Amino acid sequence: MKNPSPASLYAPFRYWKAAMSDRKPSSLVCFPYSYEGEKVHGLYEGKGFACFEGGNTYKGMFSEGLMHGQGTYTWADGVKYEGTFVKNVQMFSGRYTWNDGSVYEGSIKDGVRHGFGFFRSGIHPISYIGYWCKGKRHGKGTIYYDQEHTSWYSGDWVNDVKEGWGMRCYKSGNIYEGQWEKNVRHGKGRMRWLTVNQEYMGQWVHGIQHGYGIHIWFLKRMPASQYPLRNEYVGDFVNGKRHGHGKFIYASGAVYDGEWVCNKKHGKGKFVFKNGRVYEGEFIDDNMVEYPAFLANAMNMKGLNSICTGNHFGTGKELEKTNSTQLTFCFYCNVKLYLLKKFAVLRHITELRRIYTFYSSLGCDDSFDNTFLMTKLQFWRFLKDCRFHHSNISLAEMDRILRDKTPVEEIHCPHETLLFRTFLSYLIRLAFRIYHEEHKENSPYLSKCFLEMVSRNIIPTACYVQGILFSEEGCTVLVMNSYLDKCWGIYRAFCRPSTRPPFELTMKMRHFLWMLNVITSISLFCVVTSALFAQFI
Template sequence: MFSKGLMDGFGIFTRAGGLKYEGEFVRNIPMGQGTYTWPDGSTFKGEVYNGIRHGTGTYKCTQNSLFYSGQWHQGKRHGKGTAYYNEEKTSWYKGDWVRNNREGCGLRCYPSGNIYSGEWKNNQRHGEGTMRWLNLGQKYVGAWQDGVQHGQGTHVWNLWRKDGSQYSQSNRYTGEFAQGQRHGWGTFYYAGGAIYEGEWKNNKKHGQVCFTVSWKMFREIHSIKGGKKQSRSFEILPKFVIGAFPLSHSNSSLPGPDMALNIDCLLDIIPERKRDTERKQVEFVVLRQERELRSICSFYSRLGYARSPENTLQLSRLQFWRLLKDCNIHHRGITLTQIDRLIREDVDPAEIHSPFTPVLLRKLVSYLVIVAYHIHSKDMVSPKYLLAACFSKLMTDDILPNAKNVKGFLFRQPDVGVVAMNYMKRCWEVFQLFCTATRDEQTMTCHHLLWMFKVQQTVTLFFAGINNTLNFCCLFHQCNLKITFLEFFEVLLGCAEVTCEQVSETLKEDHQVSGSNTETRKDSPEVEVSEDIIQTQGFHNLCIC
């Protein structure tokens, strides 16, 4: 269209070089909505001002697959916009632009799948931002400069299982970075709980450091130069900082920090001049048994789970009780509830006998040392190192010969244990309902247990179900004997097993009455399914009663 001899309105203009414009004109100047098409096939469609891209528009480049949709200013990407850098659209940026450069805040997804979200300057990561390396399972949150970590930040290394699932705990560094490396002052938190705090140089520990490793509430301070330890001192901490160091300690004379002992309650009994020696000697025994202790902890941590738990070096108190019972510790003149009191530490009274209380490897080892002293010290005849002798005897006589030979109704059959754990919280509520709450703790006695079955009119079922769970003599002559939730839970499972057997026998009788087709039906899929349902529902029905 022309007006007064000038292009005005909608039209198409093609330059000698092949550049084509199709859109609105104002007095011979492309102005308004239009489309540019270059000789190589690249296009721009959007707002045009004085013949250049200005406003909002979309640009497609055929040479490098670049696609941009967003704001423009004076012919350059400027403002808010999204750019795709490949045809698959797996590489892209969405955010702020300044004169064709990524600058401001934006989200960048790389072809590898890695993602950065944060501040930019001159097309580089610069300022505060978060980078996620998906393939490596790493994340950095903090300051950037010229595309690399620089300043204060936190780098996290996630840990993965063999099946591809992720552990909840991870290694983490928080501190200073320089040119992409840990450099300056920083703290490294290991997945197991250990803490390294000190100076770093080019990604390595350097200078004065503080390494927190144990329940003793101390921190070990080293001076490191050139990667070598120069000096060491100790400082008492104002609070507990518990460590666990996921590294090999085969060359160390002490157990790893994740097995650091908290046995102050025993050392207080030892004459002060002998305490350090006693601690060192029992640590030597722990070191000799380290592989077995880790294996036992890992084994019992998996009981009751269909899949391996996130932390295979952490038990629940329920699993810890099972370990003690498998090793017949309760036959040594001590009950599980008494052991709970010996290892109670500074916890809420309501948590002393809770089956959900976590027991890390370091706690497990400490608990076993405490138990060893209380059941074997009276049998020791003037040992040179009392604690070490007791723990060595416990491991030799009780733990190693019996551990991993799972007994009881709960975990003996893995499939049954997995199903039963679904009812654990409900049964814990029942346990708390019938037990006695004193000022110090909440416990159940054999008398309470028997009363519960009497109230539910299932006493006969109770006597059938206590086989291999509670001792008859104990039941009748020591009705006030306190029991743990594990023993209570396994009595319920024993009753459920009796119920299952009764229902199964009834089902077989019904099949026999059915006539000549009995043998055929016995092997049929329907009967197999019904028997599986009975085994699952036996415990379910008992819980409902």
Template sequence: MAMMTEESKLVAETEQPENDNISHLPALIRLEVRRYEGETCEGQYHGEGFALFKGDHIYKGMFSKGLMKGFGVFTEASGLKYEGEFVCNMPMGQGTFTWPDGSTYTGEIHRGTRHGMGTYKCAKSGVCYIGQWYQGKRHGKGIVYYSGDQTSWYKGDWVMNNREGWGERCYPSGNFYSGEWKNNLRHGEGTMTWQELRQQYLGEWEEGVQHGRGTHVWILRRTYESHFSQSNRYKGDFFQGQRHGEGIFYYAGGAIYEGWWKKNEKHGQGKFTFKDGRVFQGEFLDDRMMTPDIKTLYTFFRSDSGSSILGPDKALNIECVLEKVPESKRDTESKQVQFVVLQHEVQLRYIYDFYSRLGSSQSPDNTFLLYRLPFWRLLKDSNIHHHGVTLTQIDHFIRGKILTTNYSTLIRKIHFPFTPILFRTLLSYLVIVAYFIYSKDVESQENVLATCLSKLLIEDILPNAQNVKGFLFRQPDFAVVAMKYMKKCWGIYQVFCRLRTTHKDDVTMTCRHLLWMFKDLCLLDQKMTTARLLEIIAAETSEPENLTACLDLEITFLEFFEVLLGCAEVKCPQDSDVEGDRSLHKCDSKGESDLCEVEAREREIQTNSHDQSVSPSFQMGHSTDQDLVRVEDHETPQSTEETEEPGHQVKDTKTSRMEIKDREVTLRTQEMHQFFNNHFFPAFEHHQLTVEEKLLQDQRCKKTQ
């Protein structure tokens, strides 16, 4: 626990004062001319001239009908100078203020104050602000450099001279924060990286400190001859900068603690899993296990875990399926399963790493942890749901593997999309899934579990994994942006699950309930018809042409969210010219070459169908860089008669496809923003208000009766 002592060093960075050494402009002064030299017209100052005012203020520039108008230079007796445009004796338009100490402001002026875009530089401190102003204060978008070498800066939103909204802050120490601000303090969602301490926090903030849900990572220094960096990771509740509440701590050595915390220490009910698989579950007090004899309370994942050939980092927890095997054969079955895992370990690790990165923008140590959402995507990419089993049923198969401290927590987390999954947990999941899918087909085999696992890996997982489908993860850049809407959509999903589900120990919805939700939210129209919505829902089913076959199937949050993303493309389409490029791009990718024919065929079906308002069928596709490379490798370069540079055409084709890919991501992002912000979220909020008003009316009616 030596790592914990460093936490005392982790203090909040000193924030700059509100004024940031910004020089202020004096109030407007009343001018009385004492002497004038220059051009006149009809007895009034008109044209270029020089004026000396009462109080020794000086103006040199253009006049019009007795007033300063046009370009000129005004110097106050105090030394403040303005050089720029005037309108009716007022600094207005573009200009430059210069203070006696050398500080300057250059930009837009309105009625003598900084207003619009402008740049302020402080001569004393080196502070420089470039951005928007409102009535003399920083307001809008802007960047401020707090040092002359520009190593300390803030870039983002301002509200009346305060950092407020979204912004990035680079501190003099090199520490970096990106996220939300309020009243000059980190407040809301944000990510902070401490360079010297090699730590990172991603989560909620309140008044400058970690407060709420978040993830804190401690990156450990590499040991001698180590090729990989390691890290401790905590994910859970924070209170006023400390681990406090419920959370999980992943130790670099492989141990895991899940349970309750108090002021950075394990305190209350918890579960500690040692790296060798041993488990202590019980009471913790002041960071210590409370038991008179710790050895008597150790349990094991398996009674013979010490003889495991996989090692502690891959120890399997498959007791729930081993129990279905005669006791005399369990040891043999277990070892045969481990041999299958060893045979495919390298490929499985690649798959784990690949799906761990989906939807993740960055990691301080370039390591990623798989969680349930991309695990669902792995199962769907591998067509596991084509075996007559849904993802929600699979969640129930593996529910015993979820690390929890009590049964109620288990119920809530059966379908929780953000449950972390270690590599050894993924291996256990695959064994369990394989048994429930293939056990009846191979029940006559000698080693049933090993045969099921081998069949699942060879026929389903290995040939199809990393070939990402669906609306969410198939484009990494788009997925990172889409994840920002995940939290709010998860809340909406839970609301409708509670409204629809008939099982006390489950929180899911069916496809039929999803259709009802769209109807309740009034999201169906000429573009988003019921038939069109059904096409999107059924796109990845085993029978996509049978639109009604899936109505009673339960769906997980992944399927719910991907339907929303599919609806965004239909309900909020962008520029039609680029849409053509997107269709062309999909047809170019290997694995999607048949999509154009499918879409053309379904257009005929839709043309002859009863609902003439339904547009061409929506197809779930995938697009990977490997696919593009394979297509390009088979392209035939033009002959020398057609071009002098045979390789130039290939390079242009690659560039063109990359541009199309980038434009498609941009378009999909715009469609998604428009759908969620202009349609889905407002519709849900309106629906909730309507429901609440109806409940209040019902209560009033009961009282009157």
């Protein structure tokens, strides 16, 4: 996606700034050569009409010889001001009209736009409504670039420049929402390319993706599709390209986690195929070092164009054709696990997929492609609804059991996403942990444990949301989505390492109460300080 050219995007403002220049008090000629109206003690008073040298005129209220009150001042070049005057100065509120049809209506201070106001160009389809400061857009405001209002920006302004947080909707329908600096995307933000069904969430530097981010390629599909995945990259970007460490999840179910250089797999990485096979080693220029026969261009996929540079990504399908004897396998060799997969999981696969889809969509906006990935927070909601924690095992202990290779500090991270196969794997492991004592004498006991969990925990209670979190009221969800990142940061700041392996960061009740005490003290300090300052102002 090419970024809009600043020159083309802001070209109309060259005309705008010239056309809507403010007429400051110094431009008002205050010594009329003719006057019609009332006088008191030789001074203009009440309603009157004055003509000034050069052709400027004023019609309105006078007080003590000065323009004061409601009136209309017309310059010789056609510019007109209608509004309030205070001792010859335009103040409070008024309306400027230019001879080309441009109009400003709103707050005025010392003859310039200051406060809330509306401007509409008479020649170009540009309009702005929002706050001004000393004649410049400053504060919250919305600018429309066309009459249909399909292209607009709404957000923060600083001295006529987009600065701070704002949302930009382009005429194509593409939308950016996030931080701005000097009229370009800069900071944290989300860009949606609706025209090509792509989305990027992460860091921007001078209008280009740079830093940590998530890029998603949406695939149009029916609801409850059999393969609820999309192509997704999570990791580092440099100048708009995947560069550094990152994970690519393919719609086929394959996953690459490793190093990237200029949009290509390069360095150490791990590739997991959709059938469970694993290659872990060196990659050079998108190719596996040990198997150079697999060319990079053989992995390209037309539907996976780059973000804005026209590069391509691999699908992972060709790698799956590798001779099985040449790759490391990651699959179940135990006969009991095979029986479990064949007779237990597949027996309930449709219901489990429906449950996964239900919980993965809780608290989420509508998806472009009817696809949702379950987060750890949604997985916890599922576990609570199905009363897994009633089996003498807490949610924190479940996180430890299901840790795998998750870093210690991220064991309880609510942002972690779970593929459907990971969801099934977690259920199998929890079933064994909870019910293996009851069925260890019966073979195959792993299959019986899983069936026991499905019949006792999942089928009767799944998809019936309990408690406040993700309730139908929706208020909690909106607040949670807005402050989830901040809450996670606060949690990590106040939690302490656990005394039990793997010694992850956890928050006990006393830590939580201490956190509330600190926050309350800070809030009380702010209130007291504000009150003290108010006494001296």
